[in-house]
Amino acid sequence: MKYNHLFDQIACFKNLLNASKKAMRSKKHNVEAIRFYFHLETELLELEKELLNETYAPQAYYHFQIFEPKKRDICAAPVRDCIVHHGICNIVEPLMDKSFIKDSYACRKNKGVYAAVFRAQNFSRKFKYVMKCDIKKYFETMNHDVLKQMILNKFTDSRLNRLLFKIIDHPFPNSLKGKGVPIGNLTSQLFANFYLSRMDHYLKDYLGIKGYVRYMDDFLIYSNQKDSMKKWLFLLQTMVSNQLKLELKKELQHWFPVHQGIPFLGFRIFPGTIRLQRKTIVRFRKNIRKKEKLFIEGKITQNQLSA
Numbered sequence: 329m330k331y332n333h334l335f336d337q338i339a340c341f342k343n344l345l346n347a348s349k350k351a352m353r354s355k356k357h358n359v360e361a362i363r364f365y366f367h368l369e370t371e372l373l374e375l376e377k378e379l380l381n382e383t384y385a386p387q388a389y390y391h392f393q394i395f396e397p398k399k400r401d402i403c404a405a406p407v408r409d410c411i412v413h414h415g416i417c418n419i420v421e422p423l424m425d426k427s428f429i430k431d432s433y434a435c436r437k438n439k440g441v442y443a444a445v446f447r448a449q450n451f452s453r454k455f456k457y458v459m460k461c462d463i464k465k466y467f468e469t470m471n472h473d474v475l476k477q478m479i480l481n482k483f484t485d486s487r488l489n490r491l492l493f494k495i496i497d498h499p500f501p502n503s504l505k506g507k508g509v510p511i512g513n514l515t516s517q518l519f520a521n522f523y524l525s526r527m528d529h530y531l532k533d534y535l536g537i538k539g540y541v542r543y544m545d546d547f548l549i550y551s552n553q554k555d556s557m558k559k560w561l562f563l564l565q566t567m568v569s570n571q572l573k574l575e576l577k578k579e580l581q582h583w584f585p586v587h588q589g590i591p592f593l594g595f596r597i598f599p600g601t602i603r604l605q606r607k608t609i610v611r612f613r614k615n616i617r618k619k620e621k622l623f624i625e626g627k628i629t630q631n632q633l634s635a
Contacts, residue, residue: 329426335487337419339379344372347414351407364407375408382490384412386498389510403500403510413514416491421518424482428521429528434544435517441593444543445602451539452586452599455550458539459557459583460590461564464575466545467520468508471573472496475523482522520544523572530567535560543593550586557583 337343348368355361364371378384389403405413425436433444452458463469479492496519500510509516524545531537531549537560539550549564551557561583568574590597595604 330482330484331423332484334419334423334483334485335491338415338488338491339376341372341376343415343418344376344411347411347418348372350414351410355407355410358407361407371408372411375411379412379491382487384491384494386412386495389500389512391501400511401502402512404512410514412491413495416495417514417518420483420488420492424518424522424525427482428525429532431532431540432521432525432528432542434542435521441543444541445593445595445597448541448548448590448592449597449599449602451541451548451550452590452597455539456552456585457550457554457557457583458586458590459549459551459561460592461547461549462577463524463545463568464577466574467511467516468502468504469574470507470509470520470523472506474571474573475519478522478526527564527568527572530571531560531564535563541592546593548590548592551583554583 345368348365352361352365375384386409387406389405392402392404394400394402428436431447433439433441433447475496476489476493479489483489483492492515495513495515496509500508503510509519521544524542528540528542531540537549537551539548541548549557549560551560565576568576586599589603595602
């Protein structure tokens with residue numbers, strides 16, 4: 329199904345006000361956010377004007393790195409851009425979500441990590457074998473042309489599409505021309521889920537796979553036949569390469585019995601039990617010690633310590 333006449337809903341003051349409340353939730357102590365909030369009505373009216381006139385332009389990202397569970401480059405958008413992202417998602421996300429399969433669990437209402445883990449365990453009780461897959465450098469290599477064509481196939485509102493393309497094309501540190509979306513953007517999460525929905529439907533509708541769970545670019549495929557796994561892997565590699573312009577991680581291209589335990593989202597999943605992976609426990613203990621040190625030094629409150 330295609331959708332039109334959405335841009336005015338995104339750009340209107342009421343939606344931007346609602347988006348600002350969402351954007352401010354995690355920025356209560358941010359100086360930039362406090363300044364913006366102090367002049368909120370004026371700022372939102374100016375933002376509305378820029379959007380309607382199509383003179384809005386995203387600003388430079390704030391860039392930093394995190395190292396847990398592994399090194400990642402994070403890009404934080406300025407406050408006014410965060411509001412635009414929330415405004416877009418308020419209107420566009422529910423429409424995209426309608427096209428997602430049931431067993432896609434990342435960044436969706438009433439889904440999440442635990443729902444994905446329990447679903448994976450449920451499938452492990454029904455099937456003998458599982459194949460764990462992952463996309464190589466997914467956020468960094470997402471192809472802009474493929475993503476834009478998917479958007480054009482979904483939305484016929486030209487002003488909305490031009491706004492989405494501005495966000496997609498906006499450069500971020502270490503980005504490659506025509507590829508990638510920044511980790512940290514709300515819209516990046518939406519684009520990432522939408523992009524792989526094409527793969528979801530290929531596996532479920534075209535190949536007829538019954539046991540399948542995806543959390544962003546990590547996914548599991550189940551079967552009772554090893555021969556089916558071998559055939560599916562070949563077809564999946566071809567589809568991902570030719571249609572999505574992506575690559576599967578080679579080190580994860582294998583299948584094994586479910587009773588060995590499935591490493592997935594920080595857990596090891598068995599048909600009868602679910603355990604935390606050792607690296608998850610180590611990371612959790614390290615974070616606790618770090619927060620205790622900050623509390624003793626008076627750098628965080630007791631509420632922040634227990635959060």
